[in-house]
Structure formats: C-alpha cells, structure tokens
Amino acid sequence: MAEIGKDIIKAKLLLESGELVAIPTETVYGLAGNALDPTAVVKIFTVKDRPHFDPLIVHVSSLDQAKNLVESIPEKAIKLAHVFWPGPLTILLKKKAIIPDLVTAGMDTVGIRCPDHTLTQSLLQSLSFPLAAPSANPFGYVSPTQPSHVNDQLGNQINYILDGGVCQVGIESTIIGFENDEAIVFRLGGLSLEAIEKEIGKVAVQLNSSSNPKAPGQLKSHYAPQKKVVIGNLPELVKKYASKKIAVIAFSKKIETINPDHQIVLSQSGSTEEAAQRLFSALRELDKKDFEIILTELVPESGLGKAINDRLHRAAAQ
Ligand code: TXA
C-alpha cells in the first residue's frame, strides 16, 4: 500500500526524481507526474492502464505558468481563467513543443487547469515543472475523491498519496475549448454552464463519445462501477428488480419500500453541489458491498445537475 501523508517536500522530491504521486484537487484526486518528462508521462499511462489515445490534463499554479506552455490564449479563455482559476475548469489551448506529444495524444491542443487546493498549490509553486494528472483511478472506473479510494486501487503501484482530505467539488473539471473564437464545452463538470455563460455568453456543448476526437476520453461507458447501474423512477425500479439484491442512490430522500440501510441519499437539502460531492463515494461504497444492482435516479438539471446526470448515464452504460 502507498504511504498517505501531508508532506509536500516528500511529494516534490518524488516528482523531481521522475516518480508519480497522487495529489488532491478540489475535483478529484489526480495521479501526477512531471508533464515535461516523457518517461514520467509513460508511467502515468501504465499505472492507470490507460490507452495512449486519451490525452492528459496539465496542472499549473497560475495563468502565467500556463502562458509558458501554450502558443496563445484566446481573449475569452483569459477572461475565464481570471474569473475561475484556481478552480474546476480545464481550458484546451494550442500547445508549445515543450509539451510532449504523449501528453496530448498527438493533438495540437493541451488541456490546462489550475487546481484550487492549498496543498497542491503549494506543491505546484515549489516545482519547476507543471504536473500531468489524470484522475487517480484505473481507466474507466469511478474517480477517487479521498485518499483511501486511491489506495484501494493504485496503492500497490505508487509510493505516496498526498492527503488533502475529501475533495470539495467531487466531480471532474469542466473542459472548454475554442474554435475560431467560439467556445465549446467538451465535458460537463465541476463548474456549471450557467457560471461560464454569465462571463462569456452562450457556449456550445459537444459531449461524448468515442466518435468525438476532441475529447477522446469521453467514452460512453466511463466513470463506471463494476456493479450494474440502472437509472429511472426509483419506486418502479424497486418493483421491477424485487428479486435481486438491490441498493439505491437517491437524490434527496430515501424511498419507503426498501431497507434504509441499503440506500444512500446524495443531498437531503436537494443541493446539486452537495450531490456532486458525494456521488463518487456513494458509487464506490455500494460497489464494494454485497449488492447485485445499484438503482438510481436523475437529479434536477440546474447547477451541477447536468454534470451529475452525465456521470450517471456513463456509469449505467454497459
Ligand atoms: O478534474 C479534473 O479534470 C481531474 C483532476 C485530477 O484535475 N482530472 C481528470 O483527468 O479528470 P482525466 O484524465 O481523468 O480526464 C481528462 C479528460 C479526458 O477525457 C481527456 O480525453 C480530456 O480530458 N482531454 C485532455 N486533454 C485533452 C485535449 N487536448 N483535447 C481534448 N480532450 C482532452
């Protein structure tokens, strides 16, 4: 198992010697390595068992550091970075040659993000290079939102997990790119569309799928637990699957027809922010237990609701 601790110097020394370290961010834990060192980047793909066509996000401590890594930054992107960085927004920008092609899967854009977490900010500021970091889970599985999630799955393959507690946002960053000055969101995530549109006006949304080369990681089945996940009207689903060992993830209240111990409520107050924060832990918790099927329901589409529903659909896709 990996060591879990808050030692930034230890994390820094490991990263400087080309090793990987799991790092906390406000969205999910990342599996980090020196983004400018192809050998470290290869290790990331190997540990995650991730196909090389799926590019990595590069984490920086500031917009200034981002400027050294990319050819240019559209005005709308600058505005978004000023307003939302550090925060759960990844911006696709034309890369400089200094970013290895491995990081971007050969594409000419690189995803850049400035994470909002004090430990990881201190770490980034102490390093002379940016950190490539996908979510710290095996490819295709649910992202980790606390150190034990990382340790459960990758603990045998890495030495150190920097312990930043439970992730505050709980789902991955929103990814936005620009084509001829038009903004396009390629992954819904921890920053809502409403918040983005308030700053730069209407944005296009192009989610999915294996057929969308712009976000090759957006496979239909992704963020998926091992157990079968079914989405729908909970009381009806409970009837339909009555002969199975079922567990329920409900949005704001438990249903009366099954054992309350077999149910997790994402947010009693009906907040999509709180539901996002708890979603991946709920999926992991039930996936570990002795159930056959996880039944769940869509949440209201406002705030982070669209991003939550996107993750639920991917978790349910076979
Ligand atoms: O919140 C997050 O973004 C977390 C934390 C650790 O920062 N990271 C994360 O990374 O979710 P990952 O690798 O699990 O997902 C990154 C997604 C992938 O679907 C990938 O295809 C897409 O970002 N991506 C990365 N670079 C891209 C690029 N240049 N063009 C299009 N899509 C890109």
Ligand code: MG
């Ligand atoms: Mg991921």
